[in-house]
Amino acid sequence: MNVMANVASKRSKLIEDQLGQRFTLPDVFFEFIGYIQLLWMTDMFDALMFVPTAVLVILHERPWRVVSRLLLSWGLASVIRITTVAITSVPDPRPSCEYAKGNVFSTFTLHRCGDAIYSGHTLIFVICSLVWSSFAPRNWVGRTLTAFVYGLSIAGSLVVIANRAHYTIDVLLAWYIGPGAWYTVAWFWYWHITKRGRLLRIEFPVEVGRHRDSDSEEKCQRRRVELGLMPDGTPYDPVALYLDALHGRGVRGVEPELSPPTSSAARTAEKQEMDDATPSNINDECVLTINGAASSQAHL
Template identity: 75%
Template sequence: MNVMANVASQRSRAIEDQLGQRFTLPDVFFEFIGKIDLLWMTDMFDALMFVPTALLVITHERPWRVVARLLLAWGLASLIRITTVAITSVPDPRASCEYAVGNVFTTFTLHRCGDAIYSGHTLIFVVCAMVWASFAPKTWAGRVLTTLAFMLSVAGSLVVIANRAHYTIDVLLAWYIAPGSWYTVAWFWFWHVTRKGRLLRIEFPVEVGRHRDADSAELCRRRRVELGLMPDGSAYDPVALFLAGGRGEPMELTPAASSAEKQAAGPEDAVHQQQDGDCVVTVGGEGAYGGSTPSSIHVAPLERKGGDPQ
């Protein structure tokens, strides 16, 4: 990121050299929001968002799950920013910014010119707000804190614009890309990691982040309710089963039966298993091989070896 920002800074300086003066592009919000010279406030809002979010992560029941989502979403959005910051060079709206000179690989400037598209500060605001939206307690206090997090994000974005640290388009792009990255990571993790049972053997230090058997038991209990099963899993409601629909992808947890074995096996002997999230659904009877009326359905937690990355 630093290298591409240095490239953007040098390209931005070339614009000033050609015109012989600095200038600012027209911006609607610049016309309505007065200019202030309190650039330190942008970093202050970073701290106001980051510290409470860190406390939420630490106190969360599954902290490594939150950390993984946060870092992946922030990393994806930052990767997108790397591709945009130096592609289109715009004159910096700040008169006090510094141009990066020298080797682009070794130069580091805190408030460099040209580091515009899009706002990295706003990216931090919004990603932290998304953590609250997804992982805050589902209580009235959690809802209040989530609302405050988004209000702080909006206030921080306005401070960025008021300091002329970024154009409004830079801030808006951050608001579009950060939630998009957040939900893209959530979608990919669910369908390509959780549903397919991957990354089950990852070990974390001092038992932190390991899969909790109690979590699986609770998820399977809810799944039994969806399927209309009794607590022991031995009875079911065909209507509830039909309305719930089939979930999960077939997973061979037991040796696959050959066609001859299927024909030789009676309806009570036929068994089919499939993974359903953190549960294993076992169907016995004719329904296991395509029949319409299974004789038994059992839902049990998936047996795991090693840790589960929250």
């Protein structure tokens, strides 16, 4: 990201050299929101978003799942930003920005010119808000905190525009791409991680289908059925279930229940019942059947 932002900054310098002055593209929100020179506020809103989100992750029953979704979504959106930030160069909206100088691979400049499409600060606002939408507690406290976090996101986006850190289109693109990356990762995670029984320690930290110790066995079994998973995390296999039941092994991943010991008299009575149920002329019937089939074949 730093390398491509430096490339964008150097390319943005070409625009100023050709025009002979700094130039800002027309922007509707610039006409309604006054200009402030408080760039530190954009970083402050990043911290305001990170702190409550970190608390939510720590207190969540499945913290590794939340962290995985957050980092994967943020990483995917950042990869998209790498492909856009230096493709189309636009005049920087900030009159006091600094152009990157020196080697693009080793130079690091804060608030550099040309780092425009699209807003990385707003992307952080959006991803943190989506974490709260998906993983906040389903009660009035969780809903209130989620609304508060979204209020911070909107306020931070307006601060980004007021500081002229980005054009309005940069902020809007972050609001479009952030949810797209979030739900793309959610779709991939469900179908290629959860449904295939991968990384189950992240999905179910206690055991397959169980998020916490207080979950009932019925709830855990329902989750496994919905996901198509066996108790050991492997995909549902009816043939394996049949073979396990046929050989008395029970379901994979579950220890078979031991039957109570049977007395010798009961075993003798059971054997006698099986002997009585077996026809005594079974061999004669087999011979007659075989001979009958042979005779029919010879007649044909």
